[in-house]
Amino acid sequence: MSSARPTGGATSRGIAFSRPADCAQRQRVHGSCAGCEVRDIAACSAIPSRELHELEQLGGKIRLSPGTTLVREGDARTEVHTLVSGMARQVRLLPDGRRHVAGFLLPGDFIGFSAASHHRHSVEAVTESVLCSFSLPSVRRLRERYPDFDANLFEQACGELDKAGSYLTALARMTPVERLSAFLLHLSGRQHALGGRENHVDLPMTRADIGDHLGLTIETVSRTFSRLKQEGVLYFEHPHHIELRDPPRLRELAGL
Amino acid sequence: MSSARPTGGATSRGIAFSRPADCAQRQRVHGSCAGCEVRDIAACSAIPSRELHELEQLGGKIRLSPGTTLVREGDARTEVHTLVSGMARQVRLLPDGRRHVAGFLLPGDFIGFSAASHHRHSVEAVTESVLCSFSLPSVRRLRERYPDFDANLFEQACGELDKAGSYLTALARMTPVERLSAFLLHLSGRQHALGGRENHVDLPMTRADIGDHLGLTIETVSRTFSRLKQEGVLYFEHPHHIELRDPPRLRELAGL
DNA sequence: CGTCGAGTTGAGACTTGTCAATACCGGTGG
DNA sequence: CCACCGGTATTGACAAGTCTCAACTCGACG
Structure with missing residues (x-):
């Protein structure tokens, strides 16, 4: 029986992704809920405008610089968060260094759906990000x-x-092309809904992040990108900014 | 660019798993909530005993024979369910026949966490099963x-x-051995909590079900079982009834 | 201009999937 | 009671795709 094979996982090559000191860079900043960028799309949109002052008292805003960690896998859960701007990733590390990116968070996303007492993922800023935080008891009261x-x-x-x-x-049943196509369409759609250009995708994360999200290696991600580029389905303005040149074909490749 | 490769998925070899007629075998049966097998573990345990008559009026019990379908992927959602006894599987079919088993449902499990208007999975009985059903409006009122x-x-x-x-x-980062080990430990734990023998697992589902759940082919599932058997970690009383002979080692193989 | 990290591309190894044959189990009918 | 039959599970040989390893390119930054 072969022992666990550290297949994929960017950190399996010896680079530690989570730098302990990064937690410290959390900064509390002020902000009014009324002028909040995600006022209409986040869960708290249900709270009447005239009562927002209560929210403001309970919650705090946090600014994170790229690469910094908001919460660490295994830590006790004490707060929930809503991403206000930027992009974050939810990461889980296996003992041998394999890494899994459970998802990428966009503005309006809620962080804190869990029945566990401790965080099951780390949350790290991909880009400069602002989050809104509430203590668990506060949330209970608000609910x-x-x-x-x-x-x-x-x-x-x-x-x-x-x-x-x-x-x-x-992850269970799709090929690399299908996974990447679906990922791009999904992200593009979300970013468009948030005000981004239609049929464009911003990919501020690294290829390792994408690979660890889709269960692929960076090389396979890169090769798959290249194939889609060569087919004319994608156009690279930059490795981190892609135009979807043939959305119908991309949807087809994604398995509809 | 290669076209979609129907890797795995039991149905990719031409056998249709969902037989249309199977839906008809739903039978409504009577049952009192007070004597319900999952009275203490299901979500409805929150409803006081003296008010159970209301529940009984709103809900109905359904008996399904093995292989029959409760809800079909794509159908409009009109009800939610709680599995009372037996085992069911949640299945999604890709256009080309690949199949994904999203999960296996055990007594006490709730079926109906979805924000979509239509079912995203079919639900099929693996064994003779009994379910409790409530209409969406009923659930809203109860909540x-x-x-x-x-x-x-x-x-x-x-x-x-x-x-x-x-x-x-x-699915993203683990090997077949790890996936299967974790699956067996998980299922064994749940079945034990429901009254099953400790360190034993009942696997009423087929190898195809397991493979389609873990993102593997039936052959890989079978080979992995054989390796674990040969190592003395598993003992097969029957292909569908396994004893976990070395749980610590199994946990190790599962990556803790 | 040199360095460093990220991304791309190439060649080969290895695991898993594919195809195919065989064994097994349960149910049916003689 | 036993032989037969269909579906399921197991096992083997081979092929294919992805991962591994490694070289190279590109761009940002000092």
């Missing part, structure tokens, strides 16, 4: 007081479960 | 009326998200 907020959270949790189901299928 | 029920559902949804995260990591 009791604002049923719509509670319902929003439940709805969003269900949406997360739907999304998880799609990723599960992708 | 409004019983905050503890609502909280239970939310908690269970969060637990599902935690579980999904583990599967995601397994």
